[in-house]
Amino acid sequence: MLCTECKKNTATVFYQQNINGKTTELCLCQECAESHGFLTGSSLFNELFKMPGISGAGVKSSRKICSLCGSDENNFIKDGKVSCPVCYESFADELYSPIKRIHGNVSHIGRAPAKLKKQNDKKLKLDELKKQLNDAVQKEEYENAAIIRDKIRDLENNAEEN
Amino acid sequence: MAWFDNTGKENDVVLSSRVRLARNIKDYPFAPMLDETGAREIIEKTKHALDDYTVIDMTEISPIERQSYVEKHIISPAFAASGTPHVLLLNEDRTNAVMVCEEDHLRIQSIHSGLALKEAFASACEIDDRIDSSVSYAYSDKIGYLTHCPTNLGTGMRASVMMFLPALTQTRMLNNYASQLEKLGLTLRGMYGEGSQASAYIYQISNSITMGITEEETISKLESVVNQLIASERKTREKLSLNDHDRLCDKLMRSSGILRSAYMISSKEFLKLFADLKLGVHLGIIPDVDESILGELLVGAMPATLMLEAECTDIDDTERDKLRASYIKGKLSPV
Ligand SMILES: [Zn+2]
Ligand SMILES: [Zn+2]
Numbered sequence: 001m002l003c004t005e006c007k008k009n010t011a012t013v014f015y016q017q018n019i020n021g022k023t024t025e026l027c028l029c030q031e032c033a034e035s036h037g038f039l040t041g042s043s044l045f046n047e048l049f050k051m052p053g054i055s056g057a058g059v060k061s062s063r064k065i066c067s068l069c070g071s072d073e074n075n076f077i078k079d080g081k082v083s084c085p086v087c088y089e090s091f092a093d094e095l096y097s098p099i100k101r102i103h104g105n106v107s108h109i110g111r112a113p114a115k116l117k118k119q120n121d122k123k124l125k126l127d128e129l130k131k132q133l134n135d136a137v138q139k140e141e142y143e144n145a146a147i148i149r150d151k152i153r154d155l156e157n158n159a160e161e162n
Numbered sequence: 163m164a165w166f167d168n169t170g171k172e173n174d175v176v177l178s179s180r181v182r183l184a185r186n187i188k189d190y191p192f193a194p195m196l197d198e199t200g201a202r203e204i205i206e207k208t209k210h211a212l213d214d215y216t217v218i219d220m221t222e223i224s225p226i227e228r229q230s231y232v233e234k235h236i237i238s239p240a241f242a243a244s245g246t247p248h249v250l251l252l253n254e255d256r257t258n259a260v261m262v263c264e265e266d267h268l269r270i271q272s273i274h275s276g277l278a279l280k281e282a283f284a285s286a287c288e289i290d291d292r293i294d295s296s297v298s299y300a301y302s303d304k305i306g307y308l309t310h311c312p313t314n315l316g317t318g319m320r321a322s323v324m325m326f327l328p329a330l331t332q333t334r335m336l337n338n339y340a341s342q343l344e345k346l347g348l349t350l351r352g353m354y355g356e357g358s359q360a361s362a363y364i365y366q367i368s369n370s371i372t373m374g375i376t377e378e379e380t381i382s383k384l385e386s387v388v389n390q391l392i393a394s395e396r397k398t399r400e401k402l403s404l405n406d407h408d409r410l411c412d413k414l415m416r417s418s419g420i421l422r423s424a425y426m427i428s429s430k431e432f433l434k435l436f437a438d439l440k441l442g443v444h445l446g447i448i449p450d451v452d453e454s455i456l457g458e459l460l461v462g463a464m465p466a467t468l469m470l471e472a473e474c475t476d477i478d479d480t481e482r483d484k485l486r487a488s489y490i491k492g493k494l495s496p497v
Binding site for chain 2: 008083113
């Protein structure tokens, strides 16, 4: 995404301004952001979290705390970087829109740890077989249904072994 | 062999190809928030997974040795500067490296000479698979590999190609490419020198987006842009050389002459002259220098590597510039 100000550099700073109830969104490059005084010694994320509606100045009554690192919503991010992997879960709501702004989307495709990949493949296969079983039963193809049911059983037993 | 020790595909324009994967281990805070016990545990787990790799404890080697790894692009400057326990795992031919406890627990990287993104990716994946089979990675189905900096979420992969683009720089054609690259989710930056001002006309082009696009797609997108740049750079070199061949020959041969006869050369001056030498070698204007020594020369003339190889690390700038000049002279004189 290009900087909305100079239309030359990549925008790295995103800022919502709320003036007299009118909200405008700014997507700026580092340089333009600095010249607007948006980056005075703080980082992209520290700025992001000053956005209205995301994190007020400590006025929230219910405090979220990360179960792994003990960070709360005021300090789980420092200099644009997140404290621990679990923070991504603990503060998923707060992180959703910044991540979307960086990458343009919030859905990973590509490599995955082998264990999870196996589980996912198995789950997809099971879903498919269950659908086939339903179809077979509805069409009263009971012989076929029995075969599919055995396949499902095998697959599920297999999962327990691993 | 390390990327600078040999010549790969398209080496007149491409110096090296690198794929880096950022990985973290479940149940530990990211490296900067990690206590010493946690760091040691992660180091042990990784050493165990890659038991045939050489282990270099970064806290036990000198700052000059660390800097030399930076100059060889084997580690990041941040990794060299870290104060907490951190080790480097290196395979025998120094193409594969894992930085343990950089800002992410693991930075897996593979660097190959010339244009070899697919090979670098395959090597990085192999290391990734080996570690994956013995640890549990921090990963979410939705946002992929969890990383300290949200800009690496998703694949955690940064693929990059180091390119030598003198003709596109001098004709300012590179400026036009730069804005197109941004739209494609790619970043171009100078490799040597401050900020965006590249010295020696050496640039790094890499992907900036890591989510919503597979590793293979990212690599093929990068590769096709790199191929376009290669073709364009070659065509422009030809044009420049046709336009004013004599003046170009004179300029490049003068630089080559200085490199061979100077008594003192700063690294800044070296980079400038190196670019002329490299261009001259690839254009056939400087025929008596073998292109296979260029990578080694580039790395070998950098301050820390230079002093380390000569085993005199305690010298001032003047002595170092003298050492550099004699090193270069040795490299360029026929054996
Ligand atoms: Zn701007
Ligand atoms: Zn946390």
